[in-house]
Amino acid sequence: METISIIDAPAHVNETVKIGVWLTDKRSSGKIAFLQLRDGTAFFQGVVLKNEVSETVFNTAKRLRQETSFWVTGEIHEDSRSKFGYEIQVAEIEIIGESEDYPITPKDHGVDFLMDHRHLWLRSSRPHAVLTIRNEVIRATYEFFNQEGFTKIDAPILTGSAPEGTTDLFHTEYFDHDAYLSQSGQLYEEAGAMAFGKVFSFGPTFRAEKSKTRRHLIEFWMIEPEMAFMYQEESLAVQEKYVAFLIRNVIDHCQSSLETLGRDPKVLEKYTKTPYPRISYDRAIEMLNEGGMNITWGTDFGSPEETYLADQFEQPVFILNYPKAIKAFYMKPHPTRDDVVICADLLAPEGYGEIIGGSERATDYNYLLEQIKKAGLDPAEYSWYLDLRKYGSVPHSGFGLGLERALTWITGEDHVREAIPFPRLLNRIYP
Numbered sequence: 001m002e003t004i005s006i007i008d009a010p011a012h013v014n015e016t017v018k019i020g021v022w023l024t025d026k027r028s029s030g031k032i033a034f035l036q037l038r039d040g041t042a043f044f045q046g047v048v049l050k051n052e053v054s055e056t057v058f059n060t061a062k063r064l065r066q067e068t069s070f071w072v073t074g075e076i077h078e079d080s081r082s083k084f085g086y087e088i089q090v091a092e093i094e095i096i097g098e099s100e101d102y103p104i105t106p107k108d109h110g111v112d113f114l115m116d117h118r119h120l121w122l123r124s125s126r127p128h129a130v131l132t133i134r135n136e137v138i139r140a141t142y143e144f145f146n147q148e149g150f151t152k153i154d155a156p157i158l159t160g161s162a163p164e165g166t167t168d169l170f171h172t173e174y175f176d177h178d179a180y181l182s183q184s185g186q187l188y189e190e191a192g193a194m195a196f197g198k199v200f201s202f203g204p205t206f207r208a209e210k211s212k213t214r215r216h217l218i219e220f221w222m223i224e225p226e227m228a229f230m231y232q233e234e235s236l237a238v239q240e241k242y243v244a245f246l247i248r249n250v251i252d253h254c255q256s257s258l259e260t261l262g263r264d265p266k267v268l269e270k271y272t273k274t275p276y277p278r279i280s281y282d283r284a285i286e287m288l289n290e291g292g293m294n295i296t297w298g299t300d301f302g303s304p305e306e307t308y309l310a311d312q313f314e315q316p317v318f319i320l321n322y323p324k325a326i327k328a329f330y331m332k333p334h335p336t337r338d339d340v341v342i343c344a345d346l347l348a349p350e351g352y353g354e355i356i357g358g359s360e361r362a363t364d365y366n367y368l369l370e371q372i373k374k375a376g377l378d379p380a381e382y383s384w385y386l387d388l389r390k391y392g393s394v395p396h397s398g399f400g401l402g403l404e405r406a407l408t409w410i411t412g413e414d415h416v417r418e419a420i421p422f423p424r425l426l427n428r429i430y431p
Helices: 008-013 057-065 111-116 125-147 186-196 232-253 255-261 267-270 281-290 305-309 365-374 379-387 403-411 425-429
Strands: 016-028 034-036 043-047 069-078 086-097 173-174 178-179 198-206 217-230 278-280 317-320 344-347 352-358 396-403
Touching: 008 016, 008 086, 008 278, 016 057, 016 086, 016 178, 016 267, 034 057, 034 379, 043 057, 057 086, 111 125, 125 198, 125 232, 125 255, 186 198, 186 217, 186 278, 186 396, 217 232, 217 403, 232 255, 232 267, 232 317, 232 403, 255 267, 278 281, 281 305, 281 317, 305 317, 305 344, 305 352, 305 379, 344 403, 365 379, 396 403
Parallel strands: 043 086, 278 317
Antiparallel strands: 016 034, 016 069, 034 043, 069 086, 173 178, 198 217, 217 396, 317 344, 344 352, 352 396
16 A cells, blocks of 8 residues: 555545645545645645444544544545545544644634634645645746756855845844845846856845735845846846746646636736836826826836736736836946936736836946945945956846735735744745
8 A cells, every 4th residue: 555645636536645744624424534635745635434444433523623634544545525635534543643722713814813823724726726836836937047047056045245236224233243134146046147157046035114914025036137238128028928928837737726826827828928118217107197106207106006007918018118216226227317227127917016126227337436425325335346347337127026016916816924934033024
């Protein structure tokens, strides 16, 4: 008799197998008990027939409590009525670990309660589905950048400089020096791009802004590619190809998880078609005012504006060339306008907001030095970054995709917190 995982059941139809499982729920009616089982790979049903098992086994099945762990032995059958398509007809049950008064019952619980019990809620079908899709997005990310010729360069988490400004940094002391939790690996990736041509980082980043929207986290994971010898239009092509690739792989490899979440693959299918539409910031302002939003040029977009703009399109949409005053110091100035920089944000449909921010990077040493000073930053802290403009500077572009917000959009969930494995303390204080 072979010991298998639930996910392997289709290869063992009409065979007797042994599986280590937890009980998620159960119901019984006289001579039959239905056990809802999981083992980390999938969920399916165990059927216990009173007339076909010993009295001890049947009584054990009836007294099982939620999240009790046990070995189950039985024969795999096809079951066209279930989402998984297979079940096990139970012959033996061997208790491993008892469970009593499990706090997350099949009744409805509030999000705050569930997040406070995230270490247990992970066992439930919805977070399990979200994190299964998260895993696929991570796997597909590495596949995409490997096949596109990128080299992964890991940026430090503790840094001495701020790529996105100093107002939302977590400060700490690094022996006798000031240090900060990284907002972004971008500046380091630019150095990597000058060595390898195309690089990317994938790691945790931190923002100390006390946002209480459903789109923001204090700690999140960022995918940040940087590409030498690349202008904005070429970068946009990489960005849309990458997003479409992620969605294609989720559709192809996570059908059961999408079904659990009620996320229609036909909706996602639209987002695999490229190119994505592009409009300028100027045109976006016009559209917002035409829609009655009364917004002035030079204003950064918030959730209502991004949602309105995204609703005008069937796919993600790029907003190009924002005002210089509201963007980061490292962005390249427009060649014919002093008031905008060469950049783009990618807005997701369905009200999920910006999922990518990117730009061409400034290449002129003197211009970049001036922008660093204007931002109130210490040029000495950026001497190494300025060096990249002294020794063979080239046109280069990059972007960052926030994993959790992109995942929230792909899965159709309500809150970005549902896309993280565990709630960090600050993510609970400022959700």
